[in-house]
Amino acid sequence: MFRKLTLTAVTTLAMATAPAIAAEVETEIEDYAFSFEGPFGSFDQMQLQRGLQVYTEICSACHGLELVAFRNLHDEGGPGLPEDQMRAYAEFYEVFDQSLFDGEGDFRPATPADKFPSSSLSNAPDLSLMAKARAGFHGPAGTGINQLVKGMGGAEYIASLMTGYHEEPECAADANMDGQYNVAFAAGGFPASCIDEHGHHMVPGSWISMSQPLYGDDVEYADGHSTDLEHVAQDVAAFLMWTAEPKMMARKQAGLTGVLFLTVLTVLLYLTNKRLWAPHKKKH
């Protein structure tokens, strides 16, 4: 708890003097291979559970997930927590219930129908839909072309953001920037001393007001999976992809069924067409 509070204070301080947003920023986004990519990809249940753990132990200190209900943690195709574990997880949170005490309201343990709390740090965005909001983060101006071609999307961005904290570049040595230098983050402050005479940024990324949340070995996994920074970052990114698109699997399946149906229909139409015209063609 102490660690979380310290982080919060630093971040709040940094935000108070947030510099203007920079334009035309190069970023470095790693093309991670996630299990849910491609037409046949699906979420890896164990990875989603590990990601939930990372969110719970670290990110939830600042970030909310206000669009996700606890009962969804039990969903097949999601983290798939057994029902009793999902219930126990919900009870770990407290929600304010206006109907208690004759309308005066009081706190009570959350139930499966309740949603995760909203962000406790006002400048930390809610993460429910973040993986979708940042899906078309690069490629020709917002076309999401890289997402289509390379399967790169919001999950890659989030994992890269987690691993994108670097030492400040030399050009910023005297700039006294607020926040931390991150090569994946585009929307933060940028020192004039790192912009050349043509107005180009000499280094990728920008300065973010979120203190580095993950360093590796931040959590202990029950399944023995590696807790390297890269792995923990991908786990939490996969979990946030699921919160943003919990029905991805169902959507992909419907898409495949649709393609199959259209293929059969095409063949049938082709044969019908041939048969209809056959008598007329013979005459010539």
Ligand code: HEC
């Ligand atoms: C100490 C508080 C704190 C913690 C802990 C924290 N964040 Fe943040 N986070 C912030 C703040 C503040 C911002 C807004 C940064 C900005 O816009 O400069 C932010 C922004 C973000 C963004 C949005 C970046 C963008 O493109 O706008 C993502 C994604 C994110 N955090 C993910 C995470 C994840 C995943 C974790 C847990 C591993 C985490 N954060 C832990 C405070 C925190």
